[in-house]
Amino acid sequence: MTLTNITGIARSEGDPRVERKGPSSMRGADRLARALGWFSIGLGLTELVAPGRLARALGLEGKEGLIRAYGARELASAMPTLSIDKPIGLAARIGGDALDLATLATALGRDNPKRRNAAIATALVVGITLLDVAAYTGVKAAHRRSPGDDRDYSDRSGFPRGAQASRGLAREDFNIPPDYRAEGTVADALPVLAL
Amino acid sequence: MKALVWHGKEDIRYDTVSDPAIEHPRDAIIKVTSCAICGSDLHLFHNLVPAMLPGDIMGHETMGEVVEVGSDAKGSLKKGDRVVIPFTIQCGECDQCRRGNFSVCERTNRKKELGDKAFGHATAGLFGYTHLTGGYPGGQAEYLRVPFADTTHIKVPGGIDDEKLLFLSDILPTGWQAAVQADIQPGDTVAVWGCGPVGQMTIRSAILLGAEQVVAIDHLPERLSMAAAAGAITINFAEESVVDRLNELTGGKGPHKCIDAVGTESHVNFGQPDTVLDRAKQMLMMENDRPHVLREMIFVCRPGGVISIIGVYLGLVDKIPMGQAMNKGLTFRMAQAHVPRWTGDLLRRIEEGQIDPSFVITHKVDLSQGPEMYATFRDKADGCIKVMLQP
Numbered sequence: 274m275t276l277t278n279i280t281g282i283a284r285s286e287g288d289p290r291v292e293r294k295g296p297s298s299m300r301g302a303d304r305l306a307r308a309l310g311w312f313s314i315g316l317g318l319t320e321l322v323a324p325g326r327l328a329r330a331l332g333l334e335g336k337e338g339l340i341r342a343y344g345a346r347e348l349a350s351a352m353p354t355l356s357i358d359k360p361i362g363l364a365a366r367i368g369g370d371a372l373d374l375a376t377l378a379t380a381l382g383r384d385n386p387k388r389r390n391a392a393i394a395t396a397l398v399v400g401i402t403l404l405d406v407a408a409y410t411g412v413k414a415a416h417r418r419s420p421g422d423d424r425d426y427s428d429r430s431g432f433p434r435g436a437q438a439s440r441g442l443a444r445e446d447f448n449i450p451p452d453y454r455a456e457g458t459v460a461d462a463l464p465v466l467a468l
Numbered sequence: 469m470k471a472l473v474w475h476g477k478e479d480i481r482y483d484t485v486s487d488p489a490i491e492h493p494r495d496a497i498i499k500v501t502s503c504a505i506c507g508s509d510l511h512l513f514h515n516l517v518p519a520m521l522p523g524d525i526m527g528h529e530t531m532g533e534v535v536e537v538g539s540d541a542k543g544s545l546k547k548g549d550r551v552v553i554p555f556t557i558q559c560g561e562c563d564q565c566r567r568g569n570f571s572v573c574e575r576t577n578r579k580k581e582l583g584d585k586a587f588g589h590a591t592a593g594l595f596g597y598t599h600l601t602g603g604y605p606g607g608q609a610e611y612l613r614v615p616f617a618d619t620t621h622i623k624v625p626g627g628i629d630d631e632k633l634l635f636l637s638d639i640l641p642t643g644w645q646a647a648v649q650a651d652i653q654p655g656d657t658v659a660v661w662g663c664g665p666v667g668q669m670t671i672r673s674a675i676l677l678g679a680e681q682v683v684a685i686d687h688l689p690e691r692l693s694m695a696a697a698a699g700a701i702t703i704n705f706a707e708e709s710v711v712d713r714l715n716e717l718t719g720g721k722g723p724h725k726c727i728d729a730v731g732t733e734s735h736v737n738f739g740q741p742d743t744v745l746d747r748a749k750q751m752l753m754m755e756n757d758r759p760h761v762l763r764e765m766i767f768v769c770r771p772g773g774v775i776s777i778i779g780v781y782l783g784l785v786d787k788i789p790m791g792q793a794m795n796k797g798l799t800f801r802m803a804q805a806h807v808p809r810w811t812g813d814l815l816r817r818i819e820e821g822q823i824d825p826s827f828v829i830t831h832k833v834d835l836s837q838g839p840e841m842y843a844t845f846r847d848k849a850d851g852c853i854k855v856m857l858q859p
Binding site for chain 2: 282285287288291292293294296297300303352353357358416417419423424425426427428430432433436437440442447449450452454
């Protein structure tokens with residue numbers, strides 16, 4: 274819920290309106306990360322709200338608490354994944370995928386009558402893990418600073434007369450306006466008091 | 469026309485939009501010749517101010533040529549005039565404007581009710597900077613409607629490149645005001661946190677105003693090299709303690725004046741745990757801003773000193789050590805820049821060759837490259853410090 278929804282603010286009538294959308298600043302990896310973030314929220318809420326149904330479907334009865342905890346984990350990783358700190362969220366998701374796979378592995382035994390469901394879930398998690406890894410590497414590559422980015426701008430002083438000659442130039446014809454004076458806060462030192 | 473349009477978090481697009489038109493007799497339309505991406509645009513890029521609507525045009529650093537003038541603005545503008553447009557829209561008549569406090573003009577925010585609710589009292593209308601400040605379309609476009617145009621422009625002469633004049637719209641007067649409101653005196657040590665475009669202008673302003681030592685604090689080598697070019701002493705906070713170094717430079721007493729040119733998006737650094745906590749709280753919408761710089765300034769500032777805040781803050785901040793500030797007797801000054809208050813004087817300094825603001829431009833590209841430049845600027849990739857766009 275944003276302020277724009279709460280307040281119902283709208284664009285003024287005469288303002289320019291979008292007629293045709295053009296290329297975006299978002300890259301493919303950004304879009305994938307966003308989709309994974311929303312997926313995290315959906316899965317996390319499902320795990321929190323219906324851990325019993327999930328446990329029964331996968332043959333993981335008795336692990337409802339663990340599934341609920343995984344739901345909280347999904348929501349926690351969704352936050353950074355949907356934020357500008359996507360790599361943190363995606364790294365958390367990859368770690369979570371490993372936990373999911375480890376848990377599902379316990380449901381793949383022959384003694385689990387729902388092992389077919391567990392196998393399908395495992396395949397899905399493997400697929401999601403691949404997407405998480407692709408998003409993570411894509412986002413890191415798209416938004417990283419490379420070693421060559423450390424440019425040297427030591428020839429850009431902005432002072433046509435040179436830095437040293439420019440020190441105090443404005444004091445010749447500029448007085449700090451009265452409403453910006455902080456006189457008295459760093460007052461000139463008085464002579465030492467004679468006791 | 470073409471324009472850079474906000475569609476959501478990290479989603480700026482180069483769209484085709486309808487042309488602006490005169491809506492009020494005080495309006496003018498300018499054909500944009502140059503515009504720029506401001507560091508504060510990144511706060512909108514990151515959707516930190518939840519008062520943007522998809523379809524809003526970005527940009528508040530703009531200059532161009534007047535192509536149409538409303539009937540009430542004809543006394544001060546005519547077709548063909550070359551103008552820089554301040555990022556603040558001012559009526560020139562209200563009590564605040566007459567005091568020179570243009571960024572808190574009482575009349576130009578056309579969404580005053582919303583501004584009143586958010587800030588207690590609405591501030592001036594701004595170009596391309598959320599509906600809290602009027603929701604006016606911005607100037608990263610081919611054309612811009614300038615409301616209150618008779619008082620919202622800086623006429624500039626021909627014969628000087630756009631590169632030298634464009635920054636009269638924002639970052640030069642903003643940096644200048646940061647230094648002025650610190651009341652810099654000869655002999656002062658002035659510490660400036662943040663060496664982005666506004667920080668760079670602040671450093672130059674502090675030097676022009678005669679500060680004995682200007683100390684520039686950042687962690688990006690290219691920005692520190694640009695700060696050092698102006699004669700600043702540099703501190704890379706990723707490599708050394710800011711507090712220890714500032715105390716060392718001031719005989720243990722701390723800087724007389726501390727200037728925050730960072731604002732809401734302080735760098736998150738695992739060596740500074742409060743920055744990590746702030747980021748987590750910001751993500752959970754428990755805090756709007758990341759005020760590490762404010763905390764550090766209050767801690768290190770000399771007792772009786774001045775804290776000048778020009779970096780943009782958006783809302784609520786946590787864990788500000790007011791006990792330190794109060795007991796040390798610090799003076800706080802802060803504001804969005806009152807642009808026209810300073811631009812006449814600064815234009816003269818440009819014309820006289822005291823300062824050439826074009827030094828800060830690292831990327832000059834076509835407006836169509838705006839979307840990718842937002843990402844480049846945000847990522848601080850390719851040595852990017854300031855992006856100038858030309859339609």
